Amino acid sequence: MNVRRGWAVFVVLLILLLGACALSLFAGPSWVPLSEIAESPIVRMRIARILLAIIAGAGLAVSGVIFQALLRNPLAEPYVLGVSSGAGLGAAAAIVLGLSGSGVWGVPALAFAGALCTIFLVYALARTSSGAVPVPTLLLSGVIVGAVLSSILMFIVSTSESEKLHNVMWWLLGSLQALDWRPLEISAPAVAAGLLIAILLSRDLNLMTLGEEPAAHLGLNVEQTKKLFFLVASLMTGATVAACGLIGFVGLIVPHIVRLIIGPDHRRLVPASALAGATFLILADSFARSVLSVEIPIGVVTAFLGGPFFLFILRRRTSPYWR
C-alpha cells in the first residue's frame, strides 16, 4: 500500500473519468458530427449533463464514504439510510409550496433540511443505550424511516394538482436531464465545499473507524466531528437530490470497489471515490439514454446494479477489506 501505487491509481481514475466524459459526449439517440459540435444545442445539453453527473456521482460516493466511516458500517449509504428519501421529501415539499419559483434556493434548502433531519432521526432510532449503533438496527431504521418518508412523498404527489408534479414522478426516479445550468449553480458549490472539508479532515474519518471512544482517546473531538460530517454528508446528498432526484446505491458501490483497490485510508479513499463516483454516474447515464429508444431513469439503472451489490456485501461477511 505504498504512496506510489496511490498516485498511479489517481492517474488511472482521472484517465477513466476523461474517457467517460468523451464517450458520454457522443452517446445518445442522435449522433452529432464533429464539425457541428461547437454550436450544437444537443452537445451543450450533454455537457451540462456530464457536469451534473460529475457533481452527483462525486457527492453521492463521498456521502457514502462519510456515512460508512461515522457509522462503522460498510452498508451505510444515503439511499439505504433513508437520507435520500428525506431530501426528496424536502424537495417535493418545496415544489408543492411553490418555493421552486421564488428562487433557486428553495428546493435545495429544503432537500438539505430533509436529509439532515432524516440522518439524525435514523441515528437516534438505531442507537442503543450503550451508545453503539448495531448494523441490523441501523439498516432497519433506515429502511423503515425511508419507507415512511417515501409514502408521505407519494401522498404529496398523488393529492397535489400542481402541473409541476407531473415532472416530480420522473424526477423521483432520478434524472440527470439538465434543461439549463440552474441546478448546477447550487449543487456544484455545495458538493465542492463538502468534498473540500472531507479531504481536509480525512484523517478524522480514519480515527472514527476505530470507534468513538478510541477516537476520543486519540484526542479527537468526537461529538463535534460527528455533527460536522453528518452536516457535510447531508449537504452533499441534499444538493444532489435537489438537482437530480433519487439516485441510489452510488454511495455503496463506488466506495466499496475503491476500497478494494487502494485500501481504507480516507486520505486517498475520499478523493478517489469522488473521481470514481463521477465516472460511474457518467457511464450509467450514457447507458441509460442510449441503450433503448427511450431514456431509462438513471435511478433505475443504479438500483438495478446496486441492489444485488448490496446483497452481495451483506452475504459476504468475511470480506478481507471490511469485516
Added chain:
Amino acid sequence: MLSLKNVSAGYGKKLVVRDVTMRVPEGEFVGLIGPNGSGKTTLLRVISGVLAPSEGEVLLRDAPLRTIGKRRLAQMMACLPQELASDMAFTVREIVLMGRSPHLSRIGRETRKDSEAAEKAMALADVADIADRFMTEISGGERQRAFIAMCLAQEPQILLLDEPTSHLDVGHQLSLLDLVKRLNRRTGMTVVAVFHDLNLAAEYCDRLLLLHQGRAEALGSPQEVLTAEIIQRVYQAKVLTEPNLVSGKPHIVISAGADY
C-alpha cells in the same frame, strides 16, 4: 501524577462508581480489580476523560482533567479500551501512525518525526516485522500488540489498559504484560490497568485497587489486598492464597465447590 478525589460516576442516575479516592505516583503500575459489574471499566473511563465524574474530581499533574484540552490530554495519556477492533484493512503501520494524531494539527500530515516515533513504537511492541500486514489478517495477540504500539506512538506519560489480555492465550498474555511492565520500569511510564485475572494482577502490579459495588474495598500492595478473607467477602468464592514460588507475590488457589 494522577489523583482521584472522591470520584463518583455512572450512567444517567445510576451510580456505578462511588466515592473513590486514590493517588497514583509517577512510574507506578496500578491494577484495578473487582467482580463483574464492580465499576472497574467505568472508573477507567473516568480516568481517561471520556466519562465525566458526577461528583469529585480527577487531577492529572495537579490540573483538573476537564480543564485539559482533548488533544493535550491525548499527548499525555493513551488508553487501550477493551475489545478495540479495526474492521477495515488498515496495515499495522497505518494504525500505529494514527497514534500520532494528538501531535498533529487537525489538517496536518505526518512528518518524518512521526514516522520515526511510529517505527520506534512498533519496535518496542514487537510488531515491526508485521508492519505492512493488514490488521484483519493477523492474530489476536498481534493485533493487541499493534494497538499497544499505537498507544506508544502517542508518547504518553500514562498508559491506561482495560483487560488488555482478556482474549489472549497464556503465552500472549505474559508477553504483552511483560512488554508493558518493561516500558513501565525502563521509561517510567505510569500504568493503570483493569485486570480480570487476580493472579496476573498480583504478578505485575505495584498496587491494587479492589472495587466492590463501585466502592474502594481495599487499596494496597498485592499482599495486602489479595487475602483469602477479602477475596471470599468480595467475590463470594472460597479460595486459598499462598506465595507464588517464583515471585513471592500472592497466588490464588481455587478449588471446586464442595458438593455437586
